[in-house]
Amino acid sequence: MISIFRKKEFLVDHLQGITDIHNHILPGIDDGAQNIEDSISLLEKFSDIGISKFIATPHIMNDYYPNTPKTINNALALLNKGISENEKLKNTEIHFAAEYMMDQNFLDLMKTEKLLPLKDNMVLVEMSYFQAPINLNEILFKLQTNGYKPVLAHPERYAFYHAKDLSKYEDLKNRGCLFQLNTLSLTPHYGSNMQKFAYRLLENGMIDFIGSDAHRIQHIEKLQAIKLEKKHLNKIDKVLTKTRDEF
Numbered sequence: 001m002i003s004i005f006r007k008k009e010f011l012v013d014h015l016q017g018i019t020d021i022h023n024h025i026l027p028g029i030d031d032g033a034q035n036i037e038d039s040i041s042l043l044e045k046f047s048d049i050g051i052s053k054f055i056a057t058p059h060i061m062n063d064y065y066p067n068t069p070k071t072i073n074n075a076l077a078l079l080n081k082g083i084s085e086n087e088k089l090k091n092t093e094i095h096f097a098a099e100y101m102m103d104q105n106f107l108d109l110m111k112t113e114k115l116l117p118l119k120d121n122m123v124l125v126e127m128s129y130f131q132a133p134i135n136l137n138e139i140l141f142k143l144q145t146n147g148y149k150p151v152l153a154h155p156e157r158y159a160f161y162h163a164k165d166l167s168k169y170e171d172l173k174n175r176g177c178l179f180q181l182n183t184l185s186l187t188p189h190y191g192s193n194m195q196k197f198a199y200r201l202l203e204n205g206m207i208d209f210i211g212s213d214a215h216r217i218q219h220i221e222k223l224q225a226i227k228l229e230k231k232h233l234n235k236i237d238k239v240l241t242k243t244r245d246e247f
């Protein structure tokens with residue numbers, strides 16, 4: 001007899017030991033952890049699900065979060081002090097990069113400063129959820145002529161790219177972008193359209209990396225509850241392997 005019940009598995013069982021490459025765990029410098037206590041409880045929760053390696057990616061967004069390597073470094077130093085006093089976090093290791101908003105400020109920044117990469121030349125970038133920057137092509141081109149490789153954060157969340165076909169996404173790929181999926185996009189957390197496109201991108205083999213984009217503890221609690229069907233887990237496992245190999 002063919003069972004009508006498809007076996008589902010918890011996603012967290014597949015995430016053990018991975019480096020989380022997108023999160024807002026550093027205290028007090030963006031819309032993520034607001035203070036050291038928030039950061040520590042986020043890290044403790046992550047450690048419960050077997051994640052203790054991080055690349056912290058605070059926002060660099062001119063008007064709202066004008067972070068610099070200095071503000072980020074200071075926040076990490078503060079957090080590292082808290083970690084060193086916490087037995088549960090003795091295996092925790094945090095490197096830092098940033099999540100850059102692709103705007104005019106970003107173009108200016110590229111002219112004068114070295115960007116903070118996730119690793120080597122890979123830079124995590126995002127755009128507004130309302131519209132792409134009018135000079136997106138120019139930004140992506142300049143980024144690459146400066147030797148960087150753009151990793152687009154949560155491509156599934158840009159509703160203005162949602163269409164019957166995936167041509168907008170194919171175009172971004174052709175213009176050099178790697179794609180980083182948010183784990184919570186596998187649930188209706190950001191909306192059912194975002195969820196739908198997360199699976200479409202995944203099913204079409206367009207996702208390169210996965211990250212939590214965790215801002216607060218509820219995000220990890222929701223992540224803990226994610227159960228997936230085998231066919232989706234197979235796709236996710238490929239992305240996880242690629243993420244593990246790279247980071």
Ligand SMILES: [Fe+2]
Nearest residue numbers: 022023099213
């Ligand atoms: Fe983020």
